Amino acid sequence: MMVTRHEKLGIKQTLQKPWMDKTVQMMLAGLSVKEIRAELDEYLSTQKQSGGFGERGKKTYGMAISLLAAWYSPDVDLVNFRNDALKLARSMPITDWLPLHWAVISASYPFWFNVAKQTGRLLNLQDQITQPQIFNRLKEQYGDRETVARNSRYAVRSFVAWGVLKDSDTKGCYEKAASVGITDPNLATLMFESALMATLEGKGALGTLLSNPAFFPFQLPVITGDFISLCSSRIEVVRYGLDDELLKLSA
Incomplete structure (x- = not known):
């Protein structure tokens, strides 16, 4: 197998x-x-x-x-x-x-x-x-x-x-x-995508990704789901609740 x-x-x-x-x-x-x-x-x-x-x-x-x-x-x-x-x-x-x-x-x-x-x-x-x-x-x-x-x-x-x-x-x-600061939103988006790629389900709440302990060496910027969807055509943003956003890999 x-x-x-x-x-x-x-x-x-x-x-x-x-x-x-x-x-x-x-x-x-x-x-x-x-x-x-x-x-x-x-x-x-x-x-x-x-x-x-x-x-x-x-x-x-x-x-x-x-x-x-x-x-x-x-x-x-x-x-x-x-x-x-x-x-x-x-x-x-x-x-x-x-x-x-x-x-x-x-x-x-x-x-x-x-x-x-x-x-x-x-x-x-x-x-x-x-x-x-x-x-x-x-x-x-x-x-x-x-x-x-x-x-x-x-x-x-x-x-x-x-x-x-x-x-x-x-x-x-x-x-x-010491943490590595990341300010480029395109780089941050790529890192979020890497987390989705590393997750079997291929999805995760934006808030959870921002604080994901797998990114312990880095300080990631707070960016919106709208901006992420503009940066990457491979990430789909789904809104749920009042302010929550779910990122998932596009099919």
């Missing part, structure tokens, strides 16, 4: 942000998928997943190439979403690409989004959190499996590598880093 992206784990190693940056740079330079794969094959053979340089086996860096495909070769239904992310990247300095990477990896790997959600929920309750606390919440959704614990560990270490979580003075504990 084919595993959908909402069922798969897929975060099989720590993902470094410079690898994502390099992938997007190659796409903006007009390289083909085949050329990007070849470049990454050579580049990642010298990049340790913990950061820094050193020789790596093909099996381990091949997993990283698969993760980076979220940018260069996404699922068919994510191509237009990815294209919009690429347009934004073209107009932004590379130092501001982190939210784009977050959105693209969340849409392609909802497990990443769900690890972030549980991380954010815990950070709303306490200043320091641990891996077991995150895993205990995830196993309610994915089951008590070693692969879930391992993949969640790689996701959390990726959060640290990306600078959105910090290792605390207490070994095995993490703290939230």
Whole structure:
């Protein structure tokens, strides 16, 4: 039976942000998928997943190439979403690409989004959190499996590598880093869409999305459903109650 992206784990190693940056740079330079794969094959053979340089086996860096495909070769239904992310990247300095990477990896790997959600929920309750606390919440959704614990560990270490979580003075504990402010409503809309893509139902209340703990590294602007529908033809806005708005992916 084919595993959908909402069922798969897929975060099989720590993902470094410079690898994502390099992938997007190659796409903006007009390289083909085949050329990007070849470049990454050579580049990642010298990049340790913990950061820094050193020789790596093909099996381990091949997993990283698969993760980076979220940018260069996404699922068919994510191509237009990815294209919009690429347009934004073209107009932004590379130092501001982190939210784009977050959105693209969340849409392609909802497990990443769900690890972030549980991380954010815990950070709303306490200043320091641990891996077991995150895993205990995830196993309610994915089951008590070693692969879930391992993949969640790689996701959390990726959060640290990306600078959105910090290792605390207490070994095995993490703290939230400073939030990244987002002011561009087009970028915010893309992030909302990534949340819808990462959700099996493909829908969510706007108010809930604004405060979604999976966006714990960011400060999102308050924007209206009307504006979101103008920014993206792929998001439908449904009003219910007096002031509530539901966002859902267009069929």
